[in-house]
Amino acid sequence: xxxxxQRVRGWRGSMPGGSVGIRLAVMAMIDAVGTGAxxxxxxxxxxxxxxxxxxxxxxxxxxxxxxxxxxxxxxxxLADRIGPKKVLVGVSLWRCACFVVYPFVQNLWxxxxxxxxxxxxxxxxxxxxxxLVGQATxxxxxxxxxxxxxxxxxxxFTVGALLGGIGLLIDSRAGYSAILLVNAASxxxxxxxxxxxxxxxxPAKSLRRRFSVSVLRDGSFLxxxxxxxxxxxxxxxxxxxxxxxxxxxxxxxxALISPLVAVNTVLAVALxxxxxxxxDTITGAARALVRAGxxxxxxxxxxxxxxxxxxVLAVGVLLLAMVALTGGELFQSAGGWGGSYLLAxxxxxxxxxxxxxxxxxxxxxxxxxxxxxxxxxxTTGWAVLAALFAxxxxxxxxxxxxxxxxxDNRTPVDPSLAEAT
Numbered sequence: 001x002x003x004x005x006q007r008v009r010g011w012r013g014s015m016p017g018g019s020v021g022i023r024l025a026v027m028a029m030i031d032a033v034g035t036g037a038x039x040x041x042x043x044x045x046x047x048x049x050x051x052x053x054x055x056x057x058x059x060x061x062x063x064x065x066x067x068x069x070x071x072x073x074x075x076x077x078l079a080d081r082i083g084p085k086k087v088l089v090g091v092s093l094w095r096c097a098c099f100v101v102y103p104f105v106q107n108l109w110x111x112x113x114x115x116x117x118x119x120x121x122x123x124x125x126x127x128x129x130x131x132l133v134g135q136a137t138x139x140x141x142x143x144x145x146x147x148x149x150x151x152x153x154x155x156x157f158t159v160g161a162l163l164g165g166i167g168l169l170i171d172s173r174a175g176y177s178a179i180l181l182v183n184a185a186s187x188x189x190x191x192x193x194x195x196x197x198x199x200x201x202x203p204a205k206s207l208r209r210r211f212s213v214s215v216l217r218d219g220s221f222l223x224x225x226x227x228x229x230x231x232x233x234x235x236x237x238x239x240x241x242x243x244x245x246x247x248x249x250x251x252x253x254x255a256l257i258s259p260l261v262a263v264n265t266v267l268a269v270a271l272x273x274x275x276x277x278x279x280d281t282i283t284g285a286a287r288a289l290v291r292a293g294x295x296x297x298x299x300x301x302x303x304x305x306x307x308x309x310x311x312v313l314a315v316g317v318l319l320l321a322m323v324a325l326t327g328g329e330l331f332q333s334a335g336g337w338g339g340s341y342l343l344a345x346x347x348x349x350x351x352x353x354x355x356x357x358x359x360x361x362x363x364x365x366x367x368x369x370x371x372x373x374x375x376x377x378x379t380t381g382w383a384v385l386a387a388l389f390a391x392x393x394x395x396x397x398x399x400x401x402x403x404x405x406x407x408d409n410r411t412p413v414d415p416s417l418a419e420a421t
Contacts, residue, residue, distance in 0.1 A: 015148065016141035020198060024133060024145060025152055027193050032153040034186025036160020037179050038099070041167045045176040050105055060112050064119030065365060069358065073215075075124040076354025084131035084350055085194055091121040091128060092191035099184035103177035123361050127353035134341055134349055135199040140280060146337045147276035151269045158265065214345070215355050220403035221343050222355070227392040227399065228339070229359035231292050231332040233385075234299075234325055236367035238264060242303065242321070244375045250307045252314050260322045267326045275330035279338030286400035288335030293393015296328035300386035304379050328389070335396065343403045 015021040046052050079087040098118045105111045130146060137145050167179040215221060243257050278284040302321035306314045336356070344352035374381035 016144045017137040020136050021141070021145050021148075023193060023197055024136065024149060027190055027197075028129075028149040028152050029156045030186050030193075031190050032156025033160040033163065034183040036157035037164040037167070038160075038183040039157075040161045040164025041176045041179045044168060044171070045173075045180070046105075046111065048171070049173040049176055050107070050111060052108055052111060056108050056111070060115040063112065064115040064122060065361070067116055067119035068122035069361060071120050072123040072127070072354045072358045072361070073351060075121065076127060076351035079128060079131060079350030079354075080348050083199070084128045084135060085197060085199060087124065087350070088128040088132055089191045089195045091124050092187045092194060094121050095125075096184050096187035096191065099180055099187065102184075103173075103180045123357060124354070126360075127350070127357040130337070130340070130357075131349050131353050132194070132197070132199070136197055142341060143276050143279050143334065143338045144273060147273045147334060150333060151272040154265055154269050215348065215352050218345075218352075218406070220399055220406055221352065223399045224339055224343055224396075224403065225356050225359040227289065227395055228332065228336045228356070229363040230388060230392045231289065231296065231328065232336075232360050232363050233367045233371070233389075234296055234329045234332060235364070236371045237296075237299070237325060238329075240368055241371040241375060242318075242325070244372070245303055245306070246318065248375070249378070250314055250318075251311050252306070252318065256315060256318065260318065263319065263322050264326045264329070267323070268329060271326075272330055272333065275327075276334035276337070279334045280342075282339065282342050282400040282404050283397070285335045285338035285342060286396040288331045288338065289396035290393045292328045292331035292335060293389045293391070293396075295324045295331060296389040296393075297386040299324035299328060300382045300389065304382045339396075339400070343407070 015025060017024065043057065046057050047054065075087060075091075095118065098114055102114055105114055129149075133145050133149070134142050163182070164179055167175040169175075238261065242260065243254075246252055246257060247254050275288070279288050299321045302317050302324060306317045306321070309317060340353055340356040341349075344356075374385050377384075
């Protein structure tokens, strides 16, 4: 923990974006702490206090996710008209209100109502935050700022989980409700801070203009979004794939899972900013995705080797696999952020970033099923997944050149992008 604190102190003295960057960092930490606390108690609250079945819980989360997929693009379009800051403030206040009501849920229909209302804005927060960083910081700083925010979020989630642990120890409706209200308060604070954040640029369009969904015809951006979504499967590998593989296919104790996750967390916090270097051009962003694909492919191949080795060697191989997975995570995040900023049409960043994050959301729904099939298939499944990761990474430069050609035809050449051709 001391290492993480030293890292945070170091960022404080060299935060890109100056005071605005620091405000964004505070917002990220508050958001992550509240969310981490909620995630720790959400399932026990519903199953123990509200006394709903796991099936009812799954139904609610599925409906919420489906609604979120349907509202992401319209909210992105709105952000291009009134600005991501106003939308983020509105989204935060909406979530605050929902979590104020959440502790009073008594039955299935009330639960479904609350989670569906949350679903209306669930996939809007991430793209709005990224778009706001793009408006509030200089072009040269934005990817590094997002990288720092992601690292701080990892710290915040950990702190939030520890806070949520207090509610788990109390193990009563009152304890769970207190944590839910803490999460509500975090969104209220987030809305207040966001409303006071100065921006360098503002949307030029008004609400009277025709809504545009030209992003859905932008083949290069959709292709970039698609390969990035595949590469974000590292999240599912970390939470589902590797634990299932260790428990069901190796002689290694399941107790190793927690230390491996800790290794991932520490490396992600310590190295995310370094991994984001040089991703402020299309070439640099594409290069990061190539590295992400290769790292994730190596992770899959290492996992294949683990069951065939003695326990001690298997532990070492699994550790290397986790390091490779973390490398894929770091490079994918950096390349995805840089590319999504650079490939978005100026003036339509809200809807473009919403579509970009929508790709991640679709992956989060589909990946658990795919990864479960991979684990069940064994060596063949892991080999196919490794090939998929490598192919997506290696496709990034080609898609980048395609997107660059489209951008050159659409707008005057930006000197920072000209370097990438």
